[in-house]
Amino acid sequence: MKKIGILTSGGDAPGMNACVRASVRAALANHLEIFGIRWGYAGLIRGDMIPLDRRAVANIIQQGGTILGTARSEEFRTKEGRARAINMLQDTGIEGLILIGGDGSFRGGTLLSQECGVSVVGIPGTIDNDCYGTDYTIGFDTAINTALEAIDRIRDTATAHDRLFFVEVMGRHTGFIALESGIAGGAEEFLIPEIPMSIDELSGRLQENFKEGKRSAIVVVAEAEQPGESFHIAQEVKDKTGFDSRVCILGNIQRGGAPTARDRVLASRLGATAVQALIDGKGGYMIGEVNREITYTPLKDTWEKKKAGHYLKIRGFSRGNQGRFFAHRLSFRPG
Numbered sequence: 001m002k003k004i005g006i007l008t009s010g011g012d013a014p015g016m017n018a019c020v021r022a023s024v025r026a027a028l029a030n031h032l033e034i035f036g037i038r039w040g041y042a043g044l045i046r047g048d049m050i051p052l053d054r055r056a057v058a059n060i061i062q063q064g065g066t067i068l069g070t071a072r073s074e075e076f077r078t079k080e081g082r083a084r085a086i087n088m089l090q091d092t093g094i095e096g097l098i099l100i101g102g103d104g105s106f107r108g109g110t111l112l113s114q115e116c117g118v119s120v121v122g123i124p125g126t127i128d129n130d131c132y133g134t135d136y137t138i139g140f141d142t143a144i145n146t147a148l149e150a151i152d153r154i155r156d157t158a159t160a161h162d163r164l165f166f167v168e169v170m171g172r173h174t175g176f177i178a179l180e181s182g183i184a185g186g187a188e189e190f191l192i193p194e195i196p197m198s199i200d201e202l203s204g205r206l207q208e209n210f211k212e213g214k215r216s217a218i219v220v221v222a223e224a225e226q227p228g229e230s231f232h233i234a235q236e237v238k239d240k241t242g243f244d245s246r247v248c249i250l251g252n253i254q255r256g257g258a259p260t261a262r263d264r265v266l267a268s269r270l271g272a273t274a275v276q277a278l279i280d281g282k283g284g285y286m287i288g289e290v291n292r293e294i295t296y297t298p299l300k301d302t303w304e305k306k307k308a309g310h311y312l313k314i315r316g317f318s319r320g321n322q323g324r325f326f327a328h329r330l331s332f333r334p335g
């Protein structure tokens with residue numbers, strides 16, 4: 001293998017730049033040429049790529065976003081779109097491709113590798129942490145720390161006013177961000193999509209808490225299917241309990257900012273390992289980290305298999321057993 005490409009796809013995540021940097025440096029150290037493909041699959045279809053050298057990735061380890069740009073490409077979902085992308089890869093002689101993204105990007109990567117002879121390796125980069133095959137995705141740690149900082153600030157004003165707050169965090173169809181930022185922030189209740197809970201139950205629990213002397217509370221809500229749903233939830237809780245509240249939607253703030261040390265280290269390790277995987281002929285896998293060990297998960301599994309249950313279980317957050325303490329405090333999205 002002489003020439004490889006790298007792209008970032010889907011929602012950006014802090015640490016993507018650290019990953020690009022590590023892959024570039026590892027590629028050059030192994031005498032490979034490496035091209036940065038701009039704007040994800042959309043750029044691949046257009047042939048928008050630039051050669052990357054050591055200098056091109058200098059001083060980016062601390063930067064959020066992605067120097068390559070990213071996008072969600074509708075065209076790449078079509079066979080015709082992918083055929084154009086394959087032509088571009090063949091024209092430029094790229095034999096191996098590193099994809100940094102989430103499960104949607106890996107779905108596209110699986111099809112791409114099935115439809116052409118290029119070796120494709122995935123690296124999990126999304127704040128959502130919803131990729132099967134890795135304990136953590138690049139960007140998750142930064143995102144939960146950003147959310148935590150916001151929760152801590154909201155705690156101050158909630159306490160000062162004796163108020164109930166609904167704090168809505170990102171995470172698409174999963175509650176990883178809600179769970180970890182909420183636990184760290186001492187949230188009173190959680191609404192996450194993994195286990196549904198009705199408004200009645202949530203209202204009852206809040207009422208119980210307030211009867212026992214609580215004067216303020218924070219409910220962390222995962223955005224799930226409908227970002228902004230917290231406003232409706234707050235209104236419904238008010239209708240049932242009379243509790244006035246404030247709603248805070250953290251939104252895309254969670255995607256920006258300098259990556260934490262943990263994200264930079266994870267990104268650097270996975271970025272360098274991905275290059276080695278291409279050299280070793282291990283295409284078709286996502287490189288992840290489970291119990292701090294590098295793992296190779298077939299790309300197909302990363303989006304076909306669900307991480308949620310497994311993740312909650314290994315961390316002891318399942319209902320029953322030692323997760324009881326959390327389970328009884330966790331409230332979940334209305335079903």
Ligand code: F6P
Binds near residue numbers: 102128223252255
């Ligand atoms: O996948 C990352 C993510 O931030 C999700 O948590 C969120 O649902 C989505 O992207 C938002 O995407 P956009 O910024 O394109 O609206």
